Structure formats: structure tokens, C-alpha cells
Amino acid sequence: xxxxxxxxxxxxxxxxxxxxxxxxxxxxxxxxxxxxxxxxxxxxxxxxxxxxxxxxxxxxxxxxxxxxxxxxxxxxxxxxxxxxxxxxxxxxxxxxxxxxxxxxxxxxxxxxxxxxxxxxxxxxxxxxxxxxxxxxxxxxxxxxxxxxxxxxxxxxxxxxxxxxxxxxxxxxxxxxxxxxxxxxxxxxxxxxxxxxxxxxxxxxxxxxxxxxxxxxxxxxxxxxxxxxxxxxxxxxxxxxx
Amino acid sequence: xxxxxxxxxxxxxxxxxxxxxxxxxxxxxxxxxxxxxxxxxxxxxxxxxxxxxxxxxxxxxxxxxxxxxxxxxxxxxxxxxxxxxxxxxxxxxxxxxxxxxxxxxxxxxxxxxxxxxxxxxxxxxxxxxxxxxxxxxxxxxxxxxxxxxxxxxxxxxxxxxxxxxxxxxxxxxxxxxxxxxxxxxxxxxxxxxxxxxxxxxxxxxxxxxxxxxxxxxxxxxxxxxxxxxxxxxxxxxxxxx
DNA sequence: CGCAAAATTGAACCCAATCAATGTTCGTGG
DNA sequence: CCACGAACATTGATTGGGTTCAATTTTGCG
Numbered sequence: 001x002x003x004x005x006x007x008x009x010x011x012x013x014x015x016x017x018x019x020x021x022x023x024x025x026x027x028x029x030x031x032x033x034x035x036x037x038x039x040x041x042x043x044x045x046x047x048x049x050x051x052x053x054x055x056x057x058x059x060x061x062x063x064x065x066x067x068x069x070x071x072x073x074x075x076x077x078x079x080x081x082x083x084x085x086x087x088x089x090x091x092x093x094x095x096x097x098x099x100x101x102x103x104x105x106x107x108x109x110x111x112x113x114x115x116x117x118x119x120x121x122x123x124x125x126x127x128x129x130x131x132x133x134x135x136x137x138x139x140x141x142x143x144x145x146x147x148x149x150x151x152x153x154x155x156x157x158x159x160x161x162x163x164x165x166x167x168x169x170x171x172x173x174x175x176x177x178x179x180x181x182x183x184x185x186x187x188x189x190x191x192x193x194x195x196x197x198x199x200x201x202x203x204x205x206x207x208x209x210x211x212x213x214x215x216x217x218x219x220x221x222x223x224x225x226x227x228x229x230x231x232x233x234x235x236x237x238x239x240x241x
Numbered sequence: 242x243x244x245x246x247x248x249x250x251x252x253x254x255x256x257x258x259x260x261x262x263x264x265x266x267x268x269x270x271x272x273x274x275x276x277x278x279x280x281x282x283x284x285x286x287x288x289x290x291x292x293x294x295x296x297x298x299x300x301x302x303x304x305x306x307x308x309x310x311x312x313x314x315x316x317x318x319x320x321x322x323x324x325x326x327x328x329x330x331x332x333x334x335x336x337x338x339x340x341x342x343x344x345x346x347x348x349x350x351x352x353x354x355x356x357x358x359x360x361x362x363x364x365x366x367x368x369x370x371x372x373x374x375x376x377x378x379x380x381x382x383x384x385x386x387x388x389x390x391x392x393x394x395x396x397x398x399x400x401x402x403x404x405x406x407x408x409x410x411x412x413x414x415x416x417x418x419x420x421x422x423x424x425x426x427x428x429x430x431x432x433x434x435x436x437x438x439x440x441x442x443x444x445x446x447x448x449x450x451x452x453x454x455x456x457x458x459x460x461x462x463x464x465x466x467x468x469x470x471x472x473x474x475x476x477x478x479x480x481x482x
Numbered sequence: 483c484g485c486a487a488a489a490t491t492g493a494a495c496c497c498a499a500t501c502a503a504t505g506t507t508c509g510t511g512g
Numbered sequence: 513c514c515a516c517g518a519a520c521a522t523t524g525a526t527t528g529g530g531t532t533c534a535a536t537t538t539t540g541c542g
Contacts, residue, residue, distance in 0.1 A: 052475050071391050074471055078394040080387070092380040101387050101475055124376075128369040135365075135372060138379040139333040145386045146321070146342045150312050152393070153319040153433075156497065184521065192394075194499060199522050214507085230315055234293050234342055397529065425489065435531060440490050455539080489538065496531075506521065512514090 009040050009113065013063055016086055017113065020061075022137045026130040030123045038115040049104040049112065056093045056100060058114035062086065065110025066182065068189065069102045079189035081148070082107070091137060094120050107186055143237075150235045157193040158201040162229035163236055164191060165210065165217060176222060180215040250281050250354065254304055257327055258354065261302075263378045267371040271364045279356040290345040290353065297334045297341060299355035303327065306351025307423065309430065310343045320430040322389070323348070332378060335361050348427055384478075391476045398434045399442040403470035404477055405432060406451065406458060417463060421456040 188198035209221030429439040450462030
């Protein structure tokens, strides 16, 4: 693989991973077994990590950067998800030892931790606490896909964008101002639309007080924006207060 | 609940359930605990079983009949899945003890086995074999949603219909003839389209040798139909040979 | 036989993808 | 530091797939 680097796991990364829901409940010994078998890869932008149809060799964890999960069929490509630190992906395929249903490609330079699938399955078979964490992780993932299916089927592109702006503003501290952390074509694919349509939808949201300049989005009338967006806990995933 | 009946679990049903992947590996004692706590309900057509937003009281298993999973938002409804015997549903919500993301309604009169959520979680916490089966079930469910998301995003309605016809013919024994087991509006919602569009798409498939009369669909040129459908193991879910 | 539900057909409309042209930004090398 | 090119972004025009609304026709069933 040209341009890739491979290192053992740094102490700081190790701590980060240990805190993930998937790993925080397991025994030290088994965690050690997983991490010591793992590789940390430094990957350049636009590198394909996995291809749909292949059998899983590794469980992947995004430590840094972002990774697009997508699928192609008959000359068309659909973005299914964008993974950001710190998250595992393709856990279901690793557990079932079944072919990937998605491909993955880096959107930015990225650090990816790769744990051999055999090791994961072996620890999974031996460590009941780990097995329970895997259940919780899978259940949460399942629910996330269901939400994104609903988001896709029940909302227009403009509504998806409006809700994304509101959610991101909330994450960034309710400053009525959102700073994009990637380029707009990436945002477009995350929202399930073309870059052209993202432009048009941003222009349309100007009617509801959204001002967009470069990578900054200002919310001038959050009430109007919310009325348009119709946020829904059962799609957007926040806890109903 | 008007019009519903409630019985304890018959011996024949018990055997059926015991064979499900979710229950076949657990101990007799724990299986007994689950089943003896369960209710078997006979429900009429068009009865709402669960409503999105509620907390799960029971794990449900369709013993007979069929159940539509759907979701509504802003006055629109989207069908997400149709469950047929013998399958469990809303396992993820029960395990996480999180609100339902989908609602469920019977499409036909149905028998549903209901196991109290508390009992499921308690056995799950105690029986490692059951926990592992839950993992496998969840992983398979996760993959099924991903496939249906791909089916939705990468195919037109006519292509989804063509593939459904081919798959159903295969299930029914490759007789080049498919018999609908529900009405067309139900098939339409399962395929993610309106009844009007199902009609139009069936008419369109006549160009590829599909003859449809009432509830019978004849495949007169399966080669042409397959060329049109472009079946794909990573969407349709068969094992690559 | 007659009615109500289901299915079909047609027309208008909506949302989003595509194609094409142009403008903008940004990183790089001169 | 500026100039240039390539990728990114915007805007307009067109097309396509799908929904909705409305009007019939067909089916199934009491």
C-alpha cells in the first residue's frame, strides 16, 4: 500500500479506545489481547479501506479523520454513512464472518486501528462481558440505521439539511452558528443529496434565516428554522426530555 | 383490548419457537423461563400492536399472520418492513430498553407471542449462550436493514419489483409463476411505492415477459427479466454460490 | 345482484439527479 | 508574493422517477 504507514498503538490511543462502550467493560487481559494484535494505520485521503463483497479480515476503528461508507450498484454510488472518531465499523460483518455489505474510503487523511477479525471473534466467544458490549453496540447501530432510513424516507433534502444544521449547532454549543468541518460535497453526500442540491437547499433555507458564507452557517431565526425542520426525537436520536 | 384472545403457549408452538436461531442454543431452564412468562395473543386484522415512542414491554414473535412495521412523521407514513412467521421483532429496543422507533400493525389476523421485556433482559444478563444468540440475531437484522437501505437508494421501483418477483419465484420453487399472498396495496408498501405505481410498474414489466392476472404473476422470459432486474447478492441477500 | 374495496389509468405536480456553464477558493510553484 | 491551475461551489435548464388527485373499472363478497 503506497503512502500508508503502520505503527503499534500509542498509549494515548490505547486509553481512548479503552473508553469506548465496546471495550470499557471487558477484562484487562482480553483488552490487551485485542490491542496487542492490532495495527494502527496512517492512511492518505481517498484510500479505499474495504470493498463490499470481501470477507472481513479486521475490525476497524477510526481514531482520526473521517471515513465514508458507501455502496455501488449498476454504475451508481450511494453514501450510507460517514464515520468519525472514535467509532468502530463493520462490527456486524466481523461477528458473523460474512461479506461486507459496504465499501469504505477515507475522506481525509486518517488513522485507523485494525484488530484482526479472528481475534475479535475469539475474545467474543470467551469474554461474556465483551459479548454483552457487542450486543449493545450492535443494537445501537441497528437503531441508527433505522433512524437514517426514516430520515431518508420521511423528509425532503431541505428538511434533512435544516435538521442537520440544528443538531450540529446544538453539538457545538448553541451559538446560532455552525462551522463545517469538511467540504460541502462531503456534507452533501452525508445528507444523501448531490452538491448541486445542497447549494440550492442552502439558498432555500435563507427564507428561514439561514445565512451561509463559505464554511460558516449563521442561524438568524432559530424558531423559523425549527418550524421548517420539524425535528423529531425518533429520527434525530436525541433523548426526549 | 376488544377482539383479542389470550392463551398460554401450545406445545407445537413451543417447539417452533425453540428452533429459532435466537432460542435454539440456550439452556432448557432459561428457555422455560422465557416461554412460561409469555402470552400468546390472537389479534384481528388492522390492530396496532406497538406505537413508536413507547417503551417496550414485550419482545414480540410473529407465529402466524403478517405484521407491518411503519413510521409516521408530519402526516406521512413509511413502511419499513413486513414481518412474517416465524420472526422476532423489536429485539433492539427490548435489549436497550429504549423507545420504539417503529410502530407495528397487523395486516392479517395474527398470532403473536409476547415475552415480557424484563424477563428477556434478565435471561440475557444471565445466560451467555442466549446473549451470543442475541448478537447473531441483531447482526443479521442490522445487515438486513442495510440491504433494504441499499435496495431503496440504488434501485428504481420497477427494479425492486422485478427482483421481488424473481426472489419470490425462487422461494416458491422456480415455477416461473408467483402467487401473491397478500393484496397489491400491501405488496406496494412492502416495495416502498404507492399502489398506483405498483400497477404502472407491473404494466412496464410486461415488456420483459411478466404477465399479471389478479394474484398470479407469470414469468414468460426469466432471462429478460433478470437482465432488467440486475439481481445483486449484496442487496438481495442470497449467498454467493 | 349490488355494493364497497381494490386496482387501474390518466394528468398535474414535486423533488431530486443530471448536464452544462460559470464563478470561487485554495494550494502550489514560479 | 503573486499567478495559475485544479478542485470546489454555485446557478440555470432539463429530465426522470415518484407522489398525489381524480376518474373509472374490476374484483370480491355478502
